[in-house]
Amino acid sequence: MKEAIYLAGDFSGIQRYVLAVKSAGKAQAKRLRARSFLLELFEHAALWTIKEDLQIADNDVLVRGGGGFLIRIPLDTDTDRLEEIRSGLQRKLWDESGGEVQLSLGWAKTPLAARTCLEVEKRRTGAFRLRNGDSWNLENWSQPSLGKPCEVCRQAPGQQSVLDENEKVLHCRNCLQARKLGEKLTRYEWMRPGGDSVQALGVGFKHVNDQEPGAFRTGRWIPRQADSDKPLTFQEIAERARGDHRLAVLKADVDDMGCRVREVVREDTSYNRLRDFSYGLHEFFGHIIQESLEASWPLIYTLYAGGDDLLLVGPWDVVLDFAGSLAREFKAGPAKMYSPLTLSAGIALTPYRVPIRHAVERAEKLLELAKKRPGKNRCATLGADWEWKQHESVTGDGKRIANWIETGVVSRSLLYRLLCLVEGNDNLRSAHWTYQIERNGPQHHNGFRRWANNALNNLEHDEQRMSELAASLGYALLATRHRKGKRDD
Numbered sequence: 001m002k003e004a005i006y007l008a009g010d011f012s013g014i015q016r017y018v019l020a021v022k023s024a025g026k027a028q029a030k031r032l033r034a035r036s037f038l039l040e041l042f043e044h045a046a047l048w049t050i051k052e053d054l055q056i057a058d059n060d061v062l063v064r065g066g067g068g069f070l071i072r073i074p075l076d077t078d079t080d081r082l083e084e085i086r087s088g089l090q091r092k093l094w095d096e097s098g099g100e101v102q103l104s105l106g107w108a109k110t111p112l113a114a115r116t117c118l119e120v121e122k123r124r125t126g127a128f129r130l131r132n133g134d135s136w137n138l139e140n141w142s143q144p145s146l147g148k149p150c151e152v153c154r155q156a157p158g159q160q161s162v163l164d165e166n167e168k169v170l171h172c173r174n175c176l177q178a179r180k181l182g183e184k185l186t187r188y189e190w191m192r193p194g195g196d197s198v199q200a201l202g203v204g205f206k207h208v209n210d211q212e213p214g215a216f217r218t219g220r221w222i223p224r225q226a227d228s229d230k231p232l233t234f235q236e237i238a239e240r241a242r243g244d245h246r247l248a249v250l251k252a253d254v255d256d257m258g259c260r261v262r263e264v265v266r267e268d269t270s271y272n273r274l275r276d277f278s279y280g281l282h283e284f285f286g287h288i289i290q291e292s293l294e295a296s297w298p299l300i301y302t303l304y305a306g307g308d309d310l311l312l313v314g315p316w317d318v319v320l321d322f323a324g325s326l327a328r329e330f331k332a333g334p335a336k337m338y339s340p341l342t343l344s345a346g347i348a349l350t351p352y353r354v355p356i357r358h359a360v361e362r363a364e365k366l367l368e369l370a371k372k373r374p375g376k377n378r379c380a381t382l383g384a385d386w387e388w389k390q391h392e393s394v395t396g397d398g399k400r401i402a403n404w405i406e407t408g409v410v411s412r413s414l415l416y417r418l419l420c421l422v423e424g425n426d427n428l429r430s431a432h433w434t435y436q437i438e439r440n441g442p443q444h445h446n447g448f449r450r451w452a453n454n455a456l457n458n459l460e461h462d463e464q465r466m467s468e469l470a471a472s473l474g475y476a477l478l479a480t481r482h483r484k485g486k487r488d489d
């Protein structure tokens with residue numbers, strides 16, 4: 001193996017940047033879209049700058065997507081040049097993202113050592129701004145706070161008021177730029193560096209009609225109105241949910257990614273396998289899943305997709321069904337190719353009026369919870385978490401119970417009482433369950449009685465099944481609640 005330098009890059013602050021937008025009004029989805037697109041352009045622009053500057057072949061880009069990259073560069077590369085590229089990119093990114101997104105670059109003679117340098121570098125992001133050569137640059141230590149802040153991000157001084165969905169909103173320079181991009185985004189499908197359709201980090205991008213060499217797809221799947229082709233707002237998406245008009249935010253990623261990468265690197269020091277692994281995952285999350293959304297899940301909105309993770313929003317019941325399908329596609333795709341490989345997800349439900357970032361935070365916490373369980377490979381939502389092989393049974397029971405309520409087989413109040421029993425701390429739980437079923441349940445409905453008996457068998461000794469039962473009951477109650485976006489999450 002020829003010796004080389006490995007250059008690792010990583011963007012931080014991505015999620016905060018994408019989600020830090022004003023949520024009031026109907027423009028939330030539009031603003032999120034613009035920011036997530038801009039972020040993608042930052043990634044492409046940084047990679048393009050490095051590749052052009054150092055004359056790197058595509059083959060030497062070993063990892064890309066998901067806010068990071070790893071590039072193999074010639075051993076004789078001048079490290080002063082690397083320092084210059086780094087500070088140039090960092091300065092531009094600081095300007096264009098209002099200091100919210102940072103790029104760290106680290107390099108060393110192996111990928112893992114480069115990763116370690118990157119982590120050290122990450123702890124001092126922003127340092128380039130405070131230093132001016134060898135002396136401290138005092139001018140940059142405080143941000144001037146002049147006038148009213150931008151009403152979209154509240155991070156920078158406002159510059160111009162523009163009409164957004166019938167309301168006047170004060171924008172800062174960067175939010176104006178994101179807005180312009182967002183408008184173009186609905187028209188562009190493919191782009192490639194070299195041109196002047198849009199600019200990011202000093203790199204111009206050109207709109208192209210087809211997948212030509214070097215082009216990348218900018219389109220993320222966006223739910224649209226059937227008749228007018230207009231993108232749906234979060235409210236309109238929530239209104240398509242069954243029962244309660246709630247959105248669900250799904251956050252999913254690969255389990256033990258760091259360990260898997262280290263294993264792959266150990267197995268093959270030419271790093272071809274690492275490249276296949278990283279491209280395979282990026283292809284799955286960034287493209288294959290996008291195609292599935294377009295074909296089968298048109299109501300789901302992509303906040304972020306790429307690398308080894310996924311952040312989506314949609315009607316709560318649709319997202320729960322999609323999660324099961326995602327797990328199956330993952331099992332048949334990347335997990336089969338790079339076994340052993342598993343995936344976990346956290347799904348948080350939210351009324352559409354609340355800023356989506358709060359639900360994203362909860363989805364992240366749920367994902368963490370799923371990953372704390374032995375073996376991971378789980379979904380956490382509706383107050384419980386379960387292995388993927390149980391997913392269909394939990395949601396399927398929820399749907400069946402909801403159907404029983406809707407067709408008058410059982411009352412909603414009985415199921416509510418059963419849920420309280422399951423969740424409560426009752427020593428006579430089984431006895432009370434039987435009493436409720438006998439007294440208030442239908443006497444001659446085989447399906448219901450089978451379900452109720454099955455549940456009874458698990459009531460005393462199987463904690464896991466009990467929490468799944470509570471989730472199914474919760475599902476049914478939500479699916480049959482006909483009130484709009486109530487704040488009682």
Ligand SMILES: [Zn+2]
Nearest residue numbers: 150153172175
């Ligand atoms: Zn702003």
